[in-house]
Amino acid sequence: MEWIQKEFSLKARPRGFHLITRDVLEQLPELREIEIGILQLFIQHTSASLTINENADPDVRGDMERHFNAAVPENAPYYEHTLEGSDDMPAHIKASILGPSLSIPVGRGQLRLGTWQGIYLCEHRNHGGARRIVATLFGKRK
Amino acid sequence: MEWIQKEFSLKARPRGFHLITRDVLEQLPELREIEIGILQLFIQHTSASLTINENADPDVRGDMERHFNAAVPENAPYYEHTLEGSDDMPAHIKASILGPSLSIPVGRGQLRLGTWQGIYLCEHRNHGGARRIVATLFGKRK
Amino acid sequence: MEWIQKEFSLKARPRGFHLITRDVLEQLPELREIEIGILQLFIQHTSASLTINENADPDVRGDMERHFNAAVPENAPYYEHTLEGSDDMPAHIKASILGPSLSIPVGRGQLRLGTWQGIYLCEHRNHGGARRIVATLFGKRK
Numbered sequence: 001m002e003w004i005q006k007e008f009s010l011k012a013r014p015r016g017f018h019l020i021t022r023d024v025l026e027q028l029p030e031l032r033e034i035e036i037g038i039l040q041l042f043i044q045h046t047s048a049s050l051t052i053n054e055n056a057d058p059d060v061r062g063d064m065e066r067h068f069n070a071a072v073p074e075n076a077p078y079y080e081h082t083l084e085g086s087d088d089m090p091a092h093i094k095a096s097i098l099g100p101s102l103s104i105p106v107g108r109g110q111l112r113l114g115t116w117q118g119i120y121l122c123e124h125r126n127h128g129g130a131r132r133i134v135a136t137l138f139g140k141r142k
Numbered sequence: 143m144e145w146i147q148k149e150f151s152l153k154a155r156p157r158g159f160h161l162i163t164r165d166v167l168e169q170l171p172e173l174r175e176i177e178i179g180i181l182q183l184f185i186q187h188t189s190a191s192l193t194i195n196e197n198a199d200p201d202v203r204g205d206m207e208r209h210f211n212a213a214v215p216e217n218a219p220y221y222e223h224t225l226e227g228s229d230d231m232p233a234h235i236k237a238s239i240l241g242p243s244l245s246i247p248v249g250r251g252q253l254r255l256g257t258w259q260g261i262y263l264c265e266h267r268n269h270g271g272a273r274r275i276v277a278t279l280f281g282k283r284k
Numbered sequence: 285m286e287w288i289q290k291e292f293s294l295k296a297r298p299r300g301f302h303l304i305t306r307d308v309l310e311q312l313p314e315l316r317e318i319e320i321g322i323l324q325l326f327i328q329h330t331s332a333s334l335t336i337n338e339n340a341d342p343d344v345r346g347d348m349e350r351h352f353n354a355a356v357p358e359n360a361p362y363y364e365h366t367l368e369g370s371d372d373m374p375a376h377i378k379a380s381i382l383g384p385s386l387s388i389p390v391g392r393g394q395l396r397l398g399t400w401q402g403i404y405l406c407e408h409r410n411h412g413g414a415r416r417i418v419a420t421l422f423g424k425r426k
Binding site for chain 1: 321322335343382386398424
């Protein structure tokens with residue numbers, strides 16, 4: 001049984017949805033040694049989130065951003081947490097809808113993602129800065 | 143420590159929310175041997191998702207479908223990813239809101255679901271076809 | 285390899301979002317003995333949910349409640365599951381959006397939450413009563 005836990009930073013990205021599958025894999029060469037396991041990714045922030053979605057067409061990422069901006073508006077009349085800017089409270093709400101973590105099955109040394117699945121960083125702030133991820137990889141060695 | 147990983151298909155279902163607890167359990171007789179563990183289910187698609195909700199009244203599943211259709215409309219003016227049909231981009235968005243995976247505790251050989259909880263396949267496409275699930279069951283044997 | 289599974293109840297709380305990090309930690313003194321692991325929390329209900337969000341300003345919890353009430357209205361014309369009250373079907377929908385479980389990395393005997401992250405109980409019913417949680421803690425001992 002193998003347990004590996006690493007913290008790493010994702011470089012600052014503009015507000016929006018960003019494909020980060022490669023960034024994650026580069027941090028985890030140990031993945032190749034796992035026969036069956038789970039990769040758990042956890043973002044240590046409350047205004048950015050992680051999800052899995054289509055990895056091919058950048059328009060999907062744009063549409064995601066536009067949809068969540070429409071569904072979770074800035075300056076809603078009922079917001080009381082407004083001191084940190086108009087993008088802040090919507091960022092908290094989006095972060096809870098999309099969630100702070102992903103659990104991805106690992107098999108024969110690879111993430112068992114579907115053909116069209118990629119890992120997204122969802123950056124909900126205008127200037128969120130670098131984002132810290134705790135990656136916990138556990139499973140049975142090959 | 144036990145590690146079991148299986149891939150199986152859920153038969154094609156119409157767009158909507160479908161109770162699949164039984165389909166999942168049929169694939170995993172090994173569950174009975176686990177004293178404490180986790181069942182992780184992962185759907186390898188970006189236009190269908192998994193969730194847990196009420197297992198008794200089919201109206202709940204109908205209301206879920208109607209609500210998500212209202213909240214994530216087809217043909218939103220801001221969609222740019224439109225080549226695969228009007229049900230495609232909403233399906234991607236719903237998939238991220240509901241999520242591609244479930245982690246369910248296992249105790250004394252059973253899923254530790256509440257009395258009213260069932261596992262749902264959320265099919266967001268009009269003609270999504272069969273859906274592939276990777277099930278990873280791990281834990282301590284009885 | 286350590287496997288600990290406990291069921292405990294969270295006392296009844298009013299409808300809204302509630303910080304429960306301390307309630308959870310009090311139930312799990314064993315956490316201090318884990319070098320690397322995962323804490324999985326699972327709520328055995330379909331009208332309450334768990335999420336992680338900002339742990340400092342109570343206005344964030346109020347804004348979350350107000351936002352989800354606006355986004356998932358009571359008495360939507362398309363609801364058919366209405367016998368259990370106007371707060372019931374919205375509660376099921378919110379529960380699926382936010383999700384029934386959390387997986388939080390554990391390192392050196394502590395939850396590896398970010399500075400501003402806390403665990404929320406999201407109570408979606410007007411009178412939900414006490415809520416049962418199954419906590420599964422697993423990992424490598426110190």
